[in-house]
Amino acid sequence: MGWKTLDDIELAGKIVLVRVDINVPMEAGVVTDATRIEKIVPTVRDILAKGGKPVLMAHFGRPKGQVVPEMSLAPLVPALQSALGVPVSFAEDCIGGPAKRAVAALAEGGVLLLENTRFHAGEEKNEPEFAASLAALGQVYVNDAFSAAHRAHASTEALARLLPAAAGRLMEAELKALEAALGNPARPVVAVVGGAKVSTKLDLLGNLVEKVDHLVIGGGMANTFLVAQGIDVGKSLAEREMAPTALEIFAKAKAAGCTIHLPVDVVCAREFKAGAENETLPATACPADAMILDAGPQSVAEVSAVFEACQTLIWNGPLGAFEIAPFDRATNAAAAKAAELTRAGKLISVAGGGDTVAALNKAGAAADFTYISTAGGAFLEWMEGKELPGVAALMA
Incomplete structure (x- = not known):
């Protein structure tokens, strides 16, 4: 396979930065289809079971490097809590002081959601400095967003080269299915x-x-x-x-x-x-x-x-x-x-x-x-x- 899974990496006591795709449809601030949220549940639960602290990174919409309040990930917290069955806290930025403080305050058994990575131009530009700011928040990187894997963004590509990296359960299932269909x-x-x-x-x-x-x-x-x-x-x-x-x-x-x-x-x-x-x-x-x-x-x-x-x-x-x-x-x-x-x-x-x-x-x-x-x-x-x-x- 050539890539590690959650079974190949030590997670106990570690902050695990998890790239997910929760770009879900919403109406009036409420999630109308939680399918993408439900698909990340196995990964998050396995990280928790292994003693890791999951910190979720995601994009939402196309804010093009600007802070667009309507594209904040904050409204997704209730749907995440409902799907995961654990407390979910929220950081008002994905890097810097707000993110660092939220990570420090993350209790064992809880999950943290960082604000939209695309609020920073460095995300889509795959800037090393932005990736380094993300990497500073954790000790392990897990990519569970195959749907964003065709984009060379900081949270999908550069970050994977800065920390011990593995595929999440959704990414693992996708890659195995594709290998079975066309690889071999x-x-x-x-x-x-x-x-x-x-x-x-x-x-x-x-x-x-x-x-x-x-x-x-x-x-x-x-x-x-x-x-x-x-x-x-x-x-x-x-x-x-x-x-x-x-x-x-x-x-x-x-x-x-x-x-x-x-x-x-x-x-x-x-x-x-x-x-x-x-x-x-x-x-x-x-x-x-x-x-x-x-x-x-x-x-x-x-x-x-x-x-x-x-x-x-x-x-x-x-x-x-x-x-x-x-x-x-x-x-x-x-x-x-x-x-x-x-x-x-x-x-x-x-x-x-x-x-x-x-x-x-x-x-x-x-x-x-x-x-x-x-x-x-x-x-x-x-x-x-x-x-x-x-x-x-x-x-x-």
Whole structure:
């Protein structure tokens, strides 16, 4: 693995600086979705159990190095206390006198939350001086914010090089899941990549065709690949100017021994709205005045057969306009198949990205996947094969 976990580091009697992602949605000063807070509970509880004193560092919003009262972390204290079941105190700054005094006053069994790290310009600039000011507060550094690991900020990258460092439980689970999916996976491997635009996922597609055995392309992206094959997709969303790039990806996949799967039948409609009148046609037969909004049942059957033939699945993006019925059918059916195979122990399934999580939740399949990453940008950059500064620093 190359990185330490909480099991590899002495925490008793030590101030443990824990980088977390608690950038949660709020309304009128109240947390409306505490999912990200709940995910850090195992790490904080393990640190407490090992006799450490957890000091939480986090960002909130984009204050751009300025103190923005509306982006203070103070309103998160009640939600943290509720989730952790221990007293949580708050420091009005993340460095300097207020932070030092709050750390000194932290009682055993309690937790301290520092003010928004992004209130200081040195955070996003990854300034050594700012990182040193953070490091002065504790003896051990733990990173439990994989979702921020793709950013080389002071609290995610520089700080890890100044103190004994380890991955928290959430970071540990994420890294293990990703290693199982792309690092050293059980083969064959299939990746599902959907979404609107090829242009936003060029690096992703280019990396995947060299790493996986099968690549299923869905959503608006699939239309661009159909166009590249000379197929008329009517009024469908497609980046026609990206057709040459799509052909390059086909060639790269062929050279790497990766099979690309596109829809063989499609669901077409004249308007994009829930319950719109629609018809299922061969992918080559979209009417000139219609648009492709989903993959058809034959396509789903072929995708399901690929899933059955594989041992590892990585999923990013829906197969159609999953937000509205009936154009959610392909995504729902494929997700159900992946969930069924995972439950049966026949498939390791890892998924991530905002739309992906929403689509799998809507399909009722998320709970059965091996691992669902909520990291968004970091998950995508990992799929693209990029080095994540926050992870690399833990391995230094």
